[in-house]
Amino acid sequence: MKKFVLICLLVAFSTNFYAQETTAKATKTKTEASAKKAKSSADKASADAKKETAKSKKAADKASDAATKAKKESTETAKKTADKDAAKAKSEAKKATAAKDDAKKAADKADAAAKTAKKDAATAKKSSTKTLKETNEKAPKVADKVTGEYNGKKVYTGPKGGKYYINKNGNKTYIQD
Numbered sequence: 001m002k003k004f005v006l007i008c009l010l011v012a013f014s015t016n017f018y019a020q021e022t023t024a025k026a027t028k029t030k031t032e033a034s035a036k037k038a039k040s041s042a043d044k045a046s047a048d049a050k051k052e053t054a055k056s057k058k059a060a061d062k063a064s065d066a067a068t069k070a071k072k073e074s075t076e077t078a079k080k081t082a083d084k085d086a087a088k089a090k091s092e093a094k095k096a097t098a099a100k101d102d103a104k105k106a107a108d109k110a111d112a113a114a115k116t117a118k119k120d121a122a123t124a125k126k127s128s129t130k131t132l133k134e135t136n137e138k139a140p141k142v143a144d145k146v147t148g149e150y151n152g153k154k155v156y157t158g159p160k161g162g163k164y165y166i167n168k169n170g171n172k173t174y175i176q177d
Contacts, residue, residue, distance in 0.1 A: 150175055 144156040153165035155175065164172045 144158050146154050147157045147163065148155040150165050153167075155163055155165050157163050162174055164174045167173045
């Protein structure tokens with residue numbers, strides 16, 4: 001199979017060697033004429049391209065000049081706005097620090113008031129503790145009703161109906177019926 005393909009290729013290429021030379025000369029003159037035409041049109045195209053590039057360079061120069069002018073103007077306006085913003089920020093910072101100082105002073109006053117209130121509460125607690133120790137009875141946390149007496153102690157009735165008295169340690173001792 002390979003040999004057959006090689007032989008076919010050899011035959012195809014060998015037919016090109018037996019071509020006539022007269023047609024080759026005629027085609028040469030035709031190709032030379034078309035080459036000259038193509039060369040002249042290429043020269044025209046290159047000249048037109050040179051003109052277009054010159055025009056585009058001029059337009060690019062104009063655009064770059066306009067861009068630099070715009071850039072200068074924008075930087076000037078940006079500087080002005082930046083200066084205004086900086087001034088505003090400084091004034092706001094001053095206001096914030098003043099407010100912070102005021103808040104700190106208020107917090108210090110509140111702390112001092114809290115300390116004095118704590119001291120007052122501690123002294124009030126001490127005085128109330130003294131009065132409770134004198135009676136040997138703690139006051140119930142819930143306002144229960146006093147319903148009687150048991151072994152010399154007051155008997156209280158709770159919200160659910162349980163009866164108790166306060167022992168010598170200050171704890172509730174419940175009474176069974």
